[in-house]
Amino acid sequence: MLEVRNLKASVDGNPILRGIDLTVKEGEVHAIMGPNGSGKSTFAQVLAGHAAYEVEESSSVTFLGEDLLDMPAEERARLGLFLAFQYPVEIPGITNSYFLKAAVNEIRVSRGLEELDAMDFADQLKEKMELINVDPRFAERFVNHGFSGGEKKRNEILQLAVMEPRLAILDETDSGLDIDALRVVSEGVNKLRSENRAFILVTHYQRLLDYIVPDFVHVLYKGRIVRSGGKELALELEEKGYDWLRETEDALV
Template sequence: MLQIRNLHASVDGKEILRGIDLDVNPGEVHAIMGPNGSGKSTLAQVLAGHEVYEVPEDQSTVTFLGENLLEMPAEERARLGLFLAFQYPVEIPGITNEYFLRAALNETRKSRGLEEFDAMDFRELLQEKMAHINIDPGFAERFVNHGFSGGEKKRNEILQLAVLEPRLAILDETDSGLDIDALRIVSEGVNKLRSPNRAFIVVTHYQRLLNYIVPDFVHVLVNGRIVKSGDKNLALELEEKGYDWVKETFAGATA
């Protein structure tokens, strides 16, 4: 589904990703862990198409569902089925969740030659999705993330995921700023959305999220490179030994 080869990215001439290779297949959950500044969030943003990052297209390739992802603007990546749950979702006063999500879903459907949802049908769909992942129906009429608590914003990202039904969802530090109850609610939402057709990349600093969203693979990112990959036990090992352990063990990679 997703093949990343030798992905480099820099911002203002400073290289942040320094050659990443990663394969993600349908149904898999990959966790990307790493210390602050290792490039985790950059990887998420680069995949989503944020233009602040420079990617050398002669060296790096990213293929998603057979398409050259690096050539596409962010909106086309989204329509193709790539979704980024933001670490810091923006607030959009004046636009209700319902209106925002209907517009987003219809843009995707239009690009695939599917019929667009009218207001009535979409409302029904939205209510269904909200019920499925236990979200307060009041979310529909609220302005997008406006005045939301940290936990509400993250739940709203998961609601968007549920409605847009992407093939690949990247969760960028979805656990940051969440207390244990909010973390559990958000994780339950994600788990309900796992399917054999859909893959997840879960970017996190802490292991605790992975108790709830159990990954198939764990990758440790240090200084812009994946220095170690393993199964869910790697996350536990990392939790126990700390990031200094990987930094020391893979000192060569961090040089």
């Protein structure tokens, strides 16, 4: 589903990603862990198409068989790629339901489907809000405006549920959440797992992986994946800490 080959990206001439290779197949859950500054969020943003990053010509990313790197962000989303933001922006004046209806209809139109009318969309939204257990009043609140940190993250998961992507990238969705909020968010994600939907969980903390069990764990360090393994790798990392990584990796250089 997703093939990342030798992905190199920089911002303002400073290299951040130094050659990432990753293959994600349908239904898989990959966790990407790493210390602060290792390039985790950059990786997520580059996949979603953020224009602030310069991606090297030699890099290649294909998603569902299409060349992702030449595609504007909105087309990636329409193709089925979703990014849950680490810091979701506040949009005063635009309600969640208006925002999400526009998003869903852009995707539907791009796939040759008819637009949903207000009634059908409202039904669908209500169903998703129940599924992931968010307050029905979310629908008429302005997008993330005045939301608590936990509410913002939950709203990202609501958007994920409504947009039904093929690949969802969760960028530090667990950061800043207390255990109750983490549980709600994780339960939402687990309900959305399916055979044809893959996840990439970008996280700093092993704790998230107690709730969402990954198939693969990758460790990102200084812009490269330096370890890959099963879920037990996360536990090893938890036990030894990122310092262990710094010592072993920096010793190689």
